Amino acid sequence: MNALTFTLKNTLNFSVNCSVLTPNSLENKSITDIANIKVTYGNSTLLVSDLFEVTGSDSAHIVFKNPSNKMDYIGANMSSGKITIEGNAGAYLGFTMKSGEIHCTGSVESYAACNMVGGLLTIDANVGDFLGAGSEGLRKGMRGGTVIIKGNAGDRVGDQMRRGLILIEGNAGDYCGSRMIAGTIGVLGNVGAYTAFNMHRGTLLLKNTPSLHATVQDCGTHTLPYLSLLFKSFKKHNTPFSQLSSQRVQRFVGDAAYKGNGEILILNA
Amino acid sequence: MMMLLNTIQIDDTFAEAFNMRGTRVIITAQNLKWAYHAANAMTGFATSVIGCGVEAGIERELRTEETPDGRPGVSILMFAMGSKVLMQQLETRMGQCILTCPTAAAFSGIDGEDKISLGKHLRYFGDGFQTSKLIDGKRYWRIPVMDGEFITEETTGMVRAIGGGNFLILATSQPAALAAAEVAIEAMKKVPNVIMPFPGGVVRSGSKVGSKYKTMFASTNDAFCPTLKGATNTELSPEIESVMEIVIDGLTFEDIALSMKVGIEAICNLGAESGVKRISAGNYGGKLGPHLFKLHDILNGSNS
Structure with missing residues (x-):
């Protein structure tokens, strides 16, 4: 069977909500049924067939071709299957994603992996702000799953993150790990200002030492055996993180202003 | 039926084991x-x-x-x-x-x-x-x-697991019984999913249920004590001077049966010169434990 493919017909002027176009919601639906599904486009409602050319039949694997950064909520509430985006995607990619896999070959707007619960999200280029954060009004961000960013990430990565793993091969912006509750964020590039701001718990695994504020305290250089378990879990992913082996790290703890017990580990210390 | 393995007698009896x-x-x-x-x-x-x-x-x-x-x-x-x-x-x-x-x-x-x-x-x-x-x-x-x-x-x-699989090594001397037990333990250590919990894997003080003393619910297995051959209803023939027991706990019946088979065969491979005369097993008449490890069946590979 061929992957169920949505090819965008024209350039989008407004955002389109793609949350209904997931493997689990399209399971056992015919091409005709899918073409007649209504989607929100700006402040109006259109049919899928108005925006996309729909081909293929395997709803377990959905492909978006010629996509746009105005295509929001791709993979929202996804609980099975795979989505491939051959280009850029909009905001809220993988919103509340529960299982399955999303692969975006381009860049993604803000709030990717927002409220994510499980599954694997891979972005080959850059991602906007609030990666793995919680949606407005929620006190918890990402609660599980794995996110791999091949490029750079914006500000507030993992804001209020509760659980899960974010691996960024490039740089991360300001306030990385802000208000983080638990989980792990790895960054191989540089991070911006105010890293670990109001961090409660969790781990920031950094290649380069950032400029840390006064309420993040140096605990010295140590060999941490648990890193072997963590690095072992990276092995299955296609990322430079899978090459990490040294358990020797410099450990910072904070944010003391928040009575936080989060840790920043600087690799290869 | 009489079973001899490399001149060593295998008693037609069984080990009685419990759910753990x-x-x-x-x-x-x-x-x-x-x-x-x-x-x-x-x-x-x-x-x-x-x-x-x-x-x-x-x-x-x-x-x-x-x-x-x-x-x-x-x-x-x-x-x-x-x-x-x-x-x-x-x-x-x-x-x-x-x-x-x-x-x-x-x-x-x-x-x-x-x-x-x-x-x-x-x-x-x-x-x-x-x-x-x-x-x-x-x-x-x-x-x-x-x-x-x-x-x-x-x-x-x-x-769910099983505990209390066992066999007894009856030999003409204490050194002979212990040497045979050591050989058995070395072989049994290679079997996965089982342990022999006693010191060195061997127990010298096998017990029977009950005692003449009210506070004791287990006491020495006098029928297998060589120094009591004339004083009790003994299970030992005159030439037996020492008995060692190997107790096995395991995750499944098959694991214990395999361990017993490996251990007994290792002893029997030593032959008559080892001083071992008989292999037996401890049980309570089959009334207490739900798992019976019949020695003949184990060695024939037909235990189930």
Whole structure:
């Protein structure tokens, strides 16, 4: 069977909500049924067939071709299957994603992996702000799953993150790990200002030492055996993180202003 | 029917075993020396549920690629008559033997529908500085200690198991009985999923149920005591001067049966010059334990 493919017909002027176009919601639906599904486009409602050319039949694997950064909520509430985006995607990619896999070959707007619960999200280029954060009004961000960013990430990565793993091969912006509750964020590039701001718990695994504020305290250089378990879990992913082996790290703890017990580990210390 | 294996008589009898609850824990450390220190402490004073609460032993050494953290380690098996005792004993021994042992870490060694605490409660030793990590669906606790960090998985599995498989080695002298037992233990150590919980794997004080003393619910197995041959209803012929018992606990019936077969065959391979005359087994008439390990069937490969 061929992957169920949505090819965008024209350039989008407004955002389109793609949350209904997931493997689990399209399971056992015919091409005709899918073409007649209504989607929100700006402040109006259109049919899928108005925006996309729909081909293929395997709803377990959905492909978006010629996509746009105005295509929001791709993979929202996804609980099975795979989505491939051959280009850029909009905001809220993988919103509340529960299982399955999303692969975006381009860049993604803000709030990717927002409220994510499980599954694997891979972005080959850059991602906007609030990666793995919680949606407005929620006190918890990402609660599980794995996110791999091949490029750079914006500000507030993992804001209020509760659980899960974010691996960024490039740089991360300001306030990385802000208000983080638990989980792990790895960054191989540089991070911006105010890293670990109001961090409660969790781990920031950094290649380069950032400029840390006064309420993040140096605990010295140590060999941490648990890193072997963590690095072992990276092995299955296609990322430079899978090459990490040294358990020797410099450990910072904070944010003391928040009575936080989060840790920043600087690799290869 | 009479069975002889390389001139050694195999009694037409059976070992009688009981249902138990079991678990496996993987203990790793900086090197095998410290893994064994931790494991030996954890499985110390765990020969019999009668007085120790649990029966425990080292199952085998693990290669670095077999352990979760890639360090040298050993796996231990622990058995108890009930889940409550097993949980209590495991937590106590984790706290006093593994937490305290330099560089040691503990991980679940078995999956099971029932989960029991490994580090779930021990984490409070961290006094608020403990942190957890959920890695590949398993929760680990990192507890800061004076040598660095103590790592333990939160829970391990608890499974239904069998305890009390056994056989008796009847020989013409004490050295002969012990030498044969040692050969059997070395062979049985290669069988997975079983332990021989007594010192060196061998027990010299097999017991019978009951006693002339009201406070004792088990007492010496006088029928197999060589110095009482003339004083009791003995099971021993005149030339038998010493009897050693090997007790086996295992995860399944098949594991114990295989272990018994390997052990008995190792002894019988020694032949008549070993001084071993008979192999027998301890039982209670088949009335107490639901699992009967018939020696002839085990050696014929037809036990089930």
